[in-house]
Amino acid sequence: MRKIHSDIIRDTVEKLCIEANYRLPHDVRYAIESCRDCEDCAAAKGILDDIIRNYEIADSENMPICQDTGMACVFLEIGQDVHIVGEALYDAVNEGVRRGYDKGYLRKSVVADPVLRGNTGDNTPAMIYTEIVPGENIKITVGPKGFGSENMSAIRMFKPSAGLQGIKDFIIETVENAGPNPCPPMVVGVGIGGTFDKAALLAKKALMREIGTSNPNPFYAELEKEMLAKINTLGIGPQGFGGKTTAIGLNIETLPTHIAGMPCAININCHVTRHKTEVI
């Protein structure tokens, strides 16, 4: 049994909130820069150049890449041999978010009630996803999630008879519906299987996986490639002004499901797909 103090969790979350918002991860940069080189529309290439210039400025001047510094999605993989001492775990995470968004001059974008609204003023509460895993470490991932793209996400409970074609059509339909709204080029996270809620969680987790990595199952790895290529024939292009680069990545995550169903969730992200991880 290893003891980890909640202060360490709090301080790590604080740091990850700032880092994630200032510095675009290398996998996303690589994907954008590769797409820029393959783009066959001059105007679209110019937009991708500006997008690259933007994250370079953010990096060198320590400022947020995008003004929507998101809801703080915090993924915790807690080793079952860890004993957390000090404050309650979720209080520590929220205090880390509070401090990170304050010290990092990040935007406070959370309202206290979905209908009655009212900004909480400190970007809490975080959306916390907890998993218990073997081991004696805690893996913390902070993925600030902007809502221009979140709003274009979709979920559908398919009949099994819809089959693979149903999933493929739904992916294309969702990207088409999103169009210029989620700041393309976008990243597409697809969750298939599980239950209604688990499918959505899988889609969110798919967005946390590095772009350029493949699903370990060759069937889904092939589907990822096929659907990304198909999306990039739609012509929506960067910002929706026309071009090849509509998406820079597409990740699929799956779970077993019920004999009667085939849930599929699609979580859309923008080109500012942020995630930063630390293991303590």
Add this chain to the structure above:
Amino acid sequence: MEKKITLPLTKKLAKTLKAGDRVLLTGTIYTSRDAGHKRMCEALARGEKLPFDPTDATIYYVGPTPAKPGQVIGSAGPTTSGRMDAYAPTMMKVGARGMIGKGARLPEVIEAMKEHSGVYFGAIGGAGALLSKCIKSAKLIAYEDLGAEALRELYVEDMPLTVIIDSEGNNLYESGRREYLQGK
């Protein structure tokens, strides 16, 4: 390649702008997004005045990050304009003409644009650090309690924008994609 334009956005100036034009915009603009628009439209419904003169005004749909010490403003890229569709025709009715944002607009907004010679400009979504560089001053003018959604008056110089929908209703989201696919 780029047209330099200086605000205010008069009807005459608006009519010279065509969908697909790349412009460098200089002048005073006002920031507002969801909660600010709701309040402004409620104020108009009560017969009250707006916190700024809407005549020929341009509104930037943005909620910036807080300025660090020594900065004019933090990151300041556009938010999704569609959420302001419920309010945009009312704003145009009282004189506002320019809108800066990103994403699709409803047909009724485009109709109002044709009626009032409105222009919808796109700024690059997600390029908040880059766009902050052309904002030379920022002043809070109303609704401070809304935080990032408060109303601000900005002075911008050579703000890089693209005309997405012009005063005749031509739409770059349709034509840009069509022309790209036809050219293939």
